Amino acid sequence: MSLIQQIIGGDRRALAQALTLIENDDHNSQNILANLYRHTGHSHIIGITGIPGVGKSTLINSLAKLMRKRDDTLGLLAIDPSSQFSQGAILGDRIRMRDLLGDKGVFIRSMATRGVLGGLSSTASAAVDILDAAGFDRVIVETVGVGQSEVDIASNAQTSIVVLCPGLGDSIQAAKSGLLEIADIIVINKSDYPKVNLTKSYLHEMIDIGRAAQTRGSETQTTISDTHSVSNGNLDTDNSLWEVPIITTVATTGEGVGDLFEQLLAHYNHIKSTGEMTRRRNRRLRAIFESQLRKQLYTKLSQMLSEDYCLRQLEVIMEGETDPYTAATNCIKHFETNYIGDEE
Ligand SMILES: Nc1nc2c(ncn2[C@@H]2O[C@H](COP(=O)(O)OP(=O)(O)O)[C@@H](O)[C@H]2O)c(=O)[nH]1
Numbered sequence: 637m638s639l640i641q642q643i644i645g646g647d648r649r650a651l652a653q654a655l656t657l658i659e660n661d662d663h664n665s666q667n668i669l670a671n672l673y674r675h676t677g678h679s680h681i682i683g684i685t686g687i688p689g690v691g692k693s694t695l696i697n698s699l700a701k702l703m704r705k706r707d708d709t710l711g712l713l714a715i716d717p718s719s720q721f722s723q724g725a726i727l728g729d730r731i732r733m734r735d736l737l738g739d740k741g742v743f744i745r746s747m748a749t750r751g752v753l754g755g756l757s758s759t760a761s762a763a764v765d766i767l768d769a770a771g772f773d774r775v776i777v778e779t780v781g782v783g784q785s786e787v788d789i790a791s792n793a794q795t796s797i798v799v800l801c802p803g804l805g806d807s808i809q810a811a812k813s814g815l816l817e818i819a820d821i822i823v824i825n826k827s828d829y830p831k832v833n834l835t836k837s838y839l840h841e842m843i844d845i846g847r848a849a850q851t852r853g854s855e856t857q858t859t860i861s862d863t864h865s866v867s868n869g870n871l872d873t874d875n876s877l878w879e880v881p882i883i884t885t886v887a888t889t890g891e892g893v894g895d896l897f898e899q900l901l902a903h904y905n906h907i908k909s910t911g912e913m914t915r916r917r918n919r920r921l922r923a924i925f926e927s928q929l930r931k932q933l934y935t936k937l938s939q940m941l942s943e944d945y946c947l948r949q950l951e952v953i954m955e956g957e958t959d960p961y962t963a964a965t966n967c968i969k970h971f972e973t974n975y976i977g978d979e980e
């Protein structure tokens with residue numbers, strides 16, 4: 637049986653093997669993804685983002701237990717954009733998710749990156765597709781941090797949960813980094829600590845400000861990418877109909893996690909019934925397509941130019957005879973002259 641068939645059939649070892657190939661950016665990974673593509677589109681993809689220690693893994697453990705009660709199968713991915721995974725972090729996650737270990741309906745995987753072109757967000761996106769094709773009802777992606785890479789990774793999710801602690805510190809950081817804008821659900825975890833209400837009212841305020849700005853923006857702006865977009869028939873979908881809920885939880889006891897699960901289901905139904913799901917899917921497909929083009933073009937280009945020309949350019953830059961901007965432009969010119977030929 638081929639690796640593809642094994643993955644679709646739910647074979648764990650094949651699944652783990654495919655994820656390793658993706659992680660290492662193996663030359664086979666493109667082929668695997670291409671073959672799995674038509675088997676994707678059935679999982680509910682959930683993103684969970686927040687700074688280290690906020691309680692994401694503990695929350696996932698509690699949430700997953702509720703999902704398993706309904707017999708939903710789960711694929712869990714933990715992704716750290718900031719660094720290579722330390723063994724300690726993986727061990728920590730395993731302890732936090734101990735209730736799920738050994739359950740055949742749950743697959744857990746931590747992923748690092750090898751500085752692949754396109755970055756961790758394309759690794760994450762590929763991994764999500766593989767778990768989706770493997771047939772899990774829900775795929776949960778845990779991302780560590782609140783920066784731009786997290787926003788990128790979160791764009792793979794159909795439902796994005798942003799987890800914060802009571803106190804204004806990380807709420808302000810999340811607002812600044814644009815993370816609140818992508819949140820479909822906000823969780824204030826560790827609500828056994830003080831300042832829960834203060835945090836809640838700050839977040840409500842930030843959401844209202846964001847919403848007002850969004851409404852103004854959509855009245856006045858047509859962006860270039862909108863004008864040039866492939867017609868997907870629903871660019872004007874109004875997602876403002878979804879009120880971002882702010883849920884307070886204590887992940888360690890499971891308090892509030894039932895509410896979170898209800899909101900997750902409600903959000904999934906919402907995006908399915910309003911066309912928002914198709915809009916998100918199309919946005920994601922565009923991002924994957926563009927990143928594949930960049931990656932494949934770059935690989936091709938550097939193969940064709942590599943040995944002689946580019947290396948020589950690099951030497952010239954290092955000797956101070958030209959700058960890297962001009963050198964890059966020279967490489968493209970060289971490519972056009974030698975490989976594309978005269979257009980006339
Ligand atoms: N007091 C309290 N501690 C919590 C809560 N949720 C998680 N923790 C603890 O916070 C620490 C970090 O949790 P973890 O799930 O690993 O956070 P992650 O880094 O966001 O995945 C662990 O020691 C948890 O037991 C909570 O709601 N209240």
Ligand SMILES: [Mg+2]
Pocket residue numbers: 692693694729778
């Ligand atoms: Mg964690």
